[in-house]
Amino acid sequence: MTRGTRLRLPAVPSVGAMTAIRATNLRKEFRRRGRTTVAVDDVSLHVEVGEIVGLLGRNGAGKSTTVDLVSGLRAPEAGTVRVLGHDPRADRAKVRGVLGVQLQQPRLHDALTVREVVRLHRSFYPTGREPDELIEAMGLTDSRSTPFADLSGGQMQRTSIAVALVGNPRVVILDELTTGLDPEARRGMLDLVRGLREDGTTVLLVSHHMDEVEKLCDRAVVLDAGRVVAENTPAGLAVDAGLAPDAGLEEAYLTLTGATR
Amino acid sequence: MTDTLIPPLPEVRPGARAWFALMGAEAKMVARDTAGLIVPLGMPILILVMNGIGFDTDVVIPGTDGRTAFDIFVLPITLTFIVAMVGVVNMPSFLATYRRTGILRRLGVTPASPVMVLVAQAVVGIAQILVGLVLAVGVAHLAFGANPPVDVWTAVGMLAFTVAAMYSVGMLVAAVAPTPQSSVAIGLVAFFAMAALGGLFGPRENLPEPLAEIGGVLPFGAAVDALGAAWAGDVVPVAALVGLAVTTVVSSAVAALMFRWE
Structure with a gap:
């Protein structure tokens, strides 16, 4: 993302206090070769409109499965998901638009270029951002005619983020937002999320980077072995872990998940 | 935090612009896949030309309103070849690649459904087939004086039936193939098995009788027989119609049961 280029999305209409994402008692199992693995077990979380909530956990903790369930890509074995009050699977046509x-x-x-990919995804929504502006905001102008397969990992990541934002979503799920990005691009992405907050967009941010969550998120949910082990503000998580409020999220996370340094 | 304040959300369904954009994207994908573009069109034309050079294209088959052996045998084989290559080999490899690379999953979080990809891919494939058919008929006419079918509408109908049968076989290949590479392998084996028994490498009459009969009801041989009949102005053999119909229904049903988006 180009430094100094702020991504401005149209402001989300104010609709009063409400829950943008509500997941209740989610359970998801995967069966393979006779073995059943519980990926998500009794997970409940909520994200209020305009909030940025971090979803933390080590690899295999169930973060991406939770994203799949919340976005409606997978059906839970138990529990319910509501996005702005609607079931993302039963009300697919309503939820996918926001x-x-x-x-x-x-x-x-x-085989499609960056510009073609973003324009294609823009066509799926009745309203949205101008693809070229979004490409510029993502710092991809010089790569806009490059096929997706020929992009670097960071450029692919930024294209993927552009595609996620091209329909002016009211609720955004960012899974490993800054993975593969260089420090400058990473900083740009953090500015992007701040811009989303200012515009009233709700964000569920899945991350391994404690500093990112600490800087951006109003609250964080910590998953471990498929279960929610803590949910609070970053400072509140430290207190929950029995640490001083200013101990830092990383210390709190390591304590809460029983990890050793 | 009360859900009662949530305003109703409008349903967002992709309109004509999205459909055209997706079809345009699919067309670009096909055009930029050099082998996928050229092989299904180039190989059949090559076989057509080789046969045209080797055949005496002036010998008229009695009772066919002036149609030659080239019209009744070589041209139907060429046209069937084109449809089968696109439907049985090309299309499933695209779908398997999409599944493997997660594009269908990515589209699953947008208002566009993965079904749109199937439809767009089918439309582009059919357009590619039409280009191939026009090219083949054009070359056959200009280079070898080939004649149009006696019963044009029957020929058009049988071509449409052939497309349905070959695409259903292709969907079955896409459903059972775990990887893009295996989809190409399975598609090619299915294609050459059907083509060999259907007369691509020589008259079916030269095969042992049981194999010739099997070849006649498999979609390649059935399509060749049906198109040959349309070119000659004959009644389309019932066995060919049954073969195409059973292939379409059974393959589609099994593919629908087994198809995986991921």
Whole structure:
């Protein structure tokens, strides 16, 4: 993302206090070769409109499965999901119009250029951002005619984020937002999320980077072995972990998940 | 934090612009895949030309309103070849690649459904087939004096039936293939098995009788027989119609049961 270029999305209409994402008692199992693995077990979380909530957890903690369930890509074995009050699977046509998702793996049409990919995704929404402006805001102008397959990992990531935002979503799920980005691009992405907050967009931010969550998120949910082990403000998580409020999120996270340094 | 304040959300369904954009994207994907573009069109034309050079294209088959052996045998084989290559080999490899690379999953979080990709891919594939058919008929006419079918509408109908049958086989290949590479392998094996028994490498009559009969009801041989009948002005053999119909229904049903988006 170009430094100093702020991504401005149209302001989300104020609709009063409400819950943008509400997941209740989610359970998801995967069966493979006779073995059943519980990926998500009794997970409940909520994100209020305009909030930025971090979803933390080590690899395999169930973060991406939770994203799949919240975005409606997978059906839970138990529990319910509501996005702005609607079931993302039963009310697919309603939810998809207001939800932008950046999946963990940036996968798009390999042979299409950046510009073609963003324009294609823009066509799916009745309103949205101008693709060229979004490409510029993502710092991809010089790569706009490059096929997706020929992009660097960071450029693929930024294209994937552009695609998630092109429909002007009211609720955004960003799974590993800054993975593969250089420090400058990473800083630009953090500015992007701040811009989303100012515009009233709700964000569920999945991350391994404690500093990111600490800087950006109003609250964080910590997953471990598929279960929610803590949910609070970053400072509140430190207190929950029995530490001083200013101990820092990383210390709190390591204590809460029983990890050793 | 009360859900009762939530305003109703409008349903967002992709309109004509999205459909055209997706079809345009699919067309670009096909055009930029050099092998996928050229092989299904180039190989059949090459076989057509080789046969045209080797055939005496002036010998008229009695009772066919002046149609030659080239019209009744070589041209139907060429046209069937084009449809089968696109439907059985090309299309499933695209779908398997999309599944493998997660594009169908990515589209699953947008208002566009993965079904739109299937439809767009089918439309582009059919357009590619039409280009191939026009090219083949054009070359056959200009280079070898080929004649149009006696019953044009029957030929058009049988071509449409052939497309349906070959695409259903292609969907079955896409459903069972775990990887893009395996989809190409399975598609090619299915294609050459059907083509060999259907007369691509020589008259079906030269095969052992049981194999010739099987070849006649498999979609390649059935399509060749149906198109040959349309070119000659004959009644389309019932066995060919049954073969195409059973292939379409059974393959589609099994593919629908087994198809995986991921």
